[in-house]
Each structure stands twice: as C-alpha cells, then as structure tokens.
Amino acid sequence: MKHYNFLFLMADQIRTATLEGMGDGIQTPNLRRLMDESVLFTRASCTCPLCTPSRASLATGRYPSRCGVPIHDAVLPPEQPTFYQALRDSGYRVGIVGKTDLHKRDTYCGVKGDLPSMYHYGFTDPVETEGKMNSAWYGTNPDGSIYPMGPYQKYLMDKDPELMRTLEKDYRSYMRQKPRYHAQPSVLPDEVFLDTFIGEKSLEWLNEHDNTGAPWHLTVSFAGPHNPWDPPKEDYDAVGDTLWPDPIPNDMEGKPAWIRRRVAQQTGGMTQADLQQVKRCYAGSVRVIDRWIGKLLDWLETSGHKDDTVVIFCADHGELLGDHGLLEKSCMYEGCLRIPLLVHLPGMTQRRDSDALAELMDLAPTCLELAGADWNRREMDAVSLVPVLNGSTEPLRPVQRSELHNCTMLFDGRYKWIRNYNDTDELYDLETDPQELHNVIDEHPKVLDRMRPYSFRH
Template sequence: MGLNKGKRPNIVFIITDQQRYDTIRANGFDHMITPNLDRLAARGARFEKMYITSPSCAPSRASLFTGTYPHTNGVFRNDEEWSYCWVKDLAEAGYRTVNVGKMHTWPVEGAFGFHERHVTENKDRDHPSLPFYLDNWDKAYFARGKEKPSRVTQRGRQGYENLLGAWVWEDEEILHPDVLVPQMAKWWIERYPGEEPFFLQIGIPGPHPPYDPTQEYLDKYEGRALPPPIPADDIGEQPKAYQMLRQHHLDDDADGIVHLTHPSPEQADRQRRHYYANVTMIDDQVGEILDALEARGVLDETVVIFTSDHGDCLTDHGHSQKWNMYESTVHVPAIAAGPGVVPGQRIDALVSLFDFGPTILEMAEVDLPEWMEARSLTPLMRGEAEQRPRVFCEHSNDALLEGTRMVTMVREGDLKLVHFVDADEGQLFDLAADPQELDNLWDDPAHAGTKARLIDEILRWRTESALKTQGYPLACIRGAMAMMSPPGRPGKGQHREGSRGPKAWK
C-alpha cells in the first residue's frame, strides 16, 4: 500500500455536515476562501466525483460506517438503530478509536466500537421528534449558565421568517459548535499519550443550518461574487414527491430555515454568503488540526481524510437543504492525504462516500469483510486505474420526503437517472450537456432505451446486493456488544509490531 513496513498510520477522518462540492477553492471554485483545505488537497488526492449513498444525515453516515447501502443496513431515517460499525474492527486491531463531534448514531450514546466518544450533535436539536440527549455542547452552555441556541430561541430574531436560516453568531466563538468540536479534537491530539496508532473521527456539525458564521468570516465574503441559485422554473414539472418536499419546507422551519416560495436574489445571495463563510470558518479549524498534528511530529505518518455526508440545495431548483437527488445534494467534496497517497492527484473516477470505510480498514491492515458493498479507494490513490462503472444513491420516505416509498438514483458516466418506485414519473439527465439538470429527458422518446437500461441496472444492483451481503446479519450479531460497550484498551499482544511509542511524539 505504499506505507512504511511494520508501521501503520494514524487516521484522522473529518466529516462535515451538509457541505456542497462547490465549497473548496482547490476544486476550481474561485468564490471560496479555503487555504487549509487547499493545502490538504496539495498534499494528497481530490475526488472529483464523490457521491453519497443517501441524501439524509443518519442514513448516509450509517452507510459510511457499515460499508453497506441503506437497503442492506436498514437505516433510512435519523431514528433507526445502527446494527454494525466497522470502527470496532480498528479497535480490535490495536487502534485507539476516538469520536469527537457529530456521528448521528442511534442510539446517540452508543459506543459503536469507539474507546472514547465526545459527542456534539446537530446545531439545532430542540425539537419534539429528536431524542433527549445532553451532549458536550449542552454541557458547555450549562457550565456558563446560558441557554443553548436552537430554533426555539432563534424564532425571536427580527425578520426570522425572511432570513432563510442565515444569521451571524454573536456568542463566544469557542461556543460555536464548528469551533468547539475541532478545538476539542485539537486538544485530544495535543494530550494523547498512548503507544497505539489512533483513529480520530471528527464530526463538525456545520455548515448544516443554521448558517451562522461569526462576523469576521462573513466580512471575508463582502462584495464577493457568488454563483446564483439554479433556477426553479421547472418546479411545477418536478416529480410529485419533490413538490411535496418543497411544500413541507414552506410549512415548517426545519433546522431553523423558513423556506420561501420566491426568495429575492438578495435573499438567496445573503443565504449563500453566510453558508460559504461558515465553510471558511470550518476551514480555519481544519488548519488548526493539521498544525496540531505537525506540532506533535506525526503529520507525515497520519492519513487525513476530509469529506461531508451530503450537500445542500441552497434554493437550487427551488429546494431547501437536501432529501433529493440533485447534484447540489448528492455530490460532495472529498480529500485524502498522507502515507500511501500520491500527492496532487485529481481523481475523476465515480466513487461512493461509503468507500472510505474499506479504504480506512485497508490502510490499517485490517481484513475486509466479504459482504462489504463498499470498495477500497487505495488503488485509485496509488494512481492505479480502477473505478466503478456507476454509483447509486437511495432514500425512503421519512418525515420530510413523504411522497414516495423509495427513490433511487444511478449515475453512469454522464447519465443520471432518478427512479420513484411508486410512480411512472422520474428524472433523466445528461450531465455533460445539462450540468444544472434543467432538461429532464425522462419522457423523451429518443432516450427511452437509455431510461429502460438504467432502470434495469437498478434492479440488477439490488439483486447483486442481496447476494453480496448474505454475511452481514451474522456480522451484526457478532458485533452487537461493540455497539453499546466501549472496547477494551489495546494492550500488549493487541497492537502489532511497529506501533509508535511516546518517543515518536514531540
């Protein structure tokens, strides 16, 4: 794998929430200010066609941490229980496994193979349908005798109904969850005394709404030309499930966003300015994490991976947030750098977010389960030509996407099809000719053959998935204890030769 013999790398896995592909300057988006993610990209590989497996937080993350699709692991909604997590395999192989921040697991407080979990969940969790759980953010506010912000407190803001979930963070900067989580991770890096290599998963809650950078970061985008939203002219012709989804967002302030039927260009630009500024705020925190690794003398022997669980429409096609299959939602940024990764790569192959699971296991010299549907990305990161012919994404009806029992996306080359299991309508786009997905070819007779073939590919994929994953239920049973109880601390005989001792730390 290109790693030093007998020396397994540390692995830092940074996952933001709801970050679009067009949010990193190194990916070709000059409207962004992301010097630290650009620095990380220069050291490693950028994946230009990374697709999620589900357009919602918990389903996407459950898929990522099991290496299986939602229809295999059974998690289609935020409140469905996880039954497996490959982190336990890292712990059993001698890694110190640590989670700081958001993972969106269910139950929230489960161990899921981690020795340590320092949980901070959503920016807005004050909602009757969410589980009662006091996370580290709650505790930080409690220690200061303050009330944690939520949609309940934000509704008192002047003009709340017209802000599209965008405002300035006015409290102490350290209390912002997109600062608190990375700073706790940095603190852990600075203090870790162990002999074992570590797997540190950092779940940054933003730029998920509310879009709330501090004024310092918002000022960086003052007068900056930003890409406008993709028009919503076709909203009346979109699949009925999407129209119902949009109406839901008009009726309910999900995550603090009161969606608007026809936001003005100024309102849409203001929302994007806050969103992109929030990303830059996160970028600075990523830089501090990289600096902390360098200060401990372990940056060069640490694989750092950065990605997100899904994107955000930001009023593209008339939609708020996610739960759809538009590119704004399903296409995410992804960077990997460190031992075994050829620097400066731009990988154009179709890849899936959950492929990072077997990639991390392979880097840690852990055998991959035969039933795992995800594929390791290490051949691509070594510069070898190996890619998927197509990628898939799926979602079932939940509290927001109520108009269908199952929606499935397949992308093959530049062709992209969106299929609704209970309707004759759907979407078919040629992304080379129509990158903004404005020309739906679903009912075009000239593309009937393509549509039928791609629908057949969905059927073939699900059939092959059922055969591939026959061993998954047994793996869930065997791993049940690891889901709720932390693993034992790695000791002699559990970690392999070549584990770094304290002498490797500055």
C-alpha cells in the same frame, strides 16, 4: 509493521463546489492546502443525501437499505458490524469528536459524549456532541431546570445557563416562525460556537491520545455548515458583501410533483437578497471549519505525524444552496448528491484528480485496507479506494447508487437516472446538461435498460 494514523475530517452538508476553485467562490485556504497534496474524487457521491442514513452507510460500508437505516430518525441496529469495530479489534484507538447520528432517534449523547452505545459501535475514546439542530433542544427536569443532552450543552450550561436558553429560543423561532431560508449571524458569542467547541476538543483528543503506544483513527465531525445558517459574527463580517454566483435556474419543466411542492415550501417568497444572505452565512460557517482544519494540519506537522497519518476530508451529503429553487438536501440533484472527498496519503506532495465513481461508504474498506485490518469483504457493498490512490484508472463500479425513502439515483458516468417512486422519473445527460435542466427520460430507453439491473426496483 508501522500502522498509519487517520485524521478523518468530516463536515455536515457541504458540497463539492464549495472547495476553493470549484464553483461557489468561497475561499478555503486550509482545505486548498490539503487538496494540493491529495487525491480529489471529483465525482464522489453520498449513498443517501440525508444525514442519518448516509453516516450509517459510511459506518457499515453498506447501502442504507442494507444496514437498517433507510430514514432520518433512526438508530443503527447494534448487530450491524462497523469499520470502527474492525479498527478497534486491530489495535487502534478509535475516537470521535462531534456529531455521529448513529442513534438519531435517541438524542441524548451523555454529558461527556461517551454513551455505552458509542463503545459498541467501535469507538474507544468518544466525545460525541449534538448536531447543529439538536444542539438547541435541551432536557427539562420536573422543577423546570435544564439538563444538558450532550457535552456542548454542558459546556454552555457551565458558562451561563442563559446561553442555552438563548440558543433554544433562536432555533425554535427558526423552525416555527421564520422562513426556511432565514440566515443571520449566531446569537451566541463567537468563542462558544459549536464548531469551535468541536475543534478545541479535537486538539485536546490528539494531545491526550498521542504517543499512547497504539495507532489512532480520529473522526472530527463538524456540525456545520448545516443550517440554521448562523456563523460567528466575526466570520460573517470577514466574508463581507461578496456577490455569490447565481444558482442553477428554477426551471420545473420535467421535474416531479414532489420537487415542485418542495420548492414552494422552501423558497416561496425568497428574494435575491435573501439568497445572497444564505450564501454569506454558509460561507461564514465554512470559514470556521476551514480555520480548524488548518489548526489540525498544523498539529500534524508540529507533532511529527504528517509522515505517518492519512488525512481524509469528506461530507455526509451536499447542499443545494438555491439550485433549482431548493435548499438543503433530500433529493438527488448534483448540489446535494456530490460531496467533497479528499484523501492524502503520507508522502503525497501533489494534487491528483480522479473521476472514479466513488461513494462515501467506500472510505470504510479504504481505511481498513490502509490500516492492515481484517474485515469480511463480502459483507460490504463498498469498495476500497486504495487502487485509485495508488494510481489505478480501472473503474470502481459500473454505476453509482444513492437512496432515499422515496427515490433512487443511478449514475453510469454520463447518464443519471432518478427513479421517483409513484412520480415522474428523471434522466439527465450530465455530459451535455450538467445543470440537470432537461429531463430526457423518454429519449433513451436503452440507457434505462442498461442501468435497470443495478436498481432494486426492476
């Protein structure tokens, strides 16, 4: 039996609307190239709109509350089984180049990105890099000299230690002095941008591990377009002075108190010009990722692997980009809940859209089923997407669920219930109110009764 290879492409904090033609007005020609030969899950969601819980949920096929990672600064418990382990046990080389966030609390990745914990999680050939924010926080020896926390920092240090100090100074200013909506081109030279490093190392991985006698699963985990929004100057200039679409209005009627406080903290004082600058820098960061995806797709074609490789593109969560006066993630509105999810199987030549209630963690059993690997289906909350990929229109699940430490989201395909703990609950009819402007929580008690059994807070 010939096994599929897997090229698993992942971006950090990119929303469904960012795909070309989906609303944000950003050009993504290489993602469009993939999309034109894939199934696009138009209503895919993350199981948590926050990096660490979302990635742990993907790794295990379990909701954050079930895999032991309900918060951001955490470590995936070593006793939790992962789909990477199952692939490895089935004979796969399992690689990662880029951010994993499986041990967020422990920010050290090792100068080669191959800590022993990565092997335990199931990777056979890891090159784990720092994430976007952590790329700036280096270690310091007693004599004041720098020691790198991961391979990207080691790369910068080998080129010039001042590059590392320049990045740290810029990000520290962003975190402590500048408004959250600050955006500007990178202070580093274009050629040493983090996602460029990840792209280059991914191509090196493929060339090194191709034709080794084993099938492979490579996760290319880009660090962008996560803030700080600081694309290479070349990409910032290439995007130009585009007039980006207006965000969803900042109408706080019916919104809980914690959302109102966050709006004031994140975008208080932000002008229209500030928002346009954020979107320009976000688009420039997306442009870098799209370019490297093009190079990776080119590699599949020139190496002869297009016909035996499953290609997946997804994100850990979305990005609000000013919708409702909010930026980034960590709430349950559509911008940060909905993720781009494309799956290309060998032989697909046309795009097909599916409105199935897919969740990011569903990629775990999907990859295992396509790989012919064994796993304990009763241990996962996730369901395989393979039936949908094969043309089935049967529902995947009655409701989608997503979790944060202070709220839960339930979506039945029309109504979206946000249960805000110790605050105002929200219910939106996304069929008539896709922008989530009208909280109708008091108008549909039967909808709540129908969805209540799927919440762990009855």
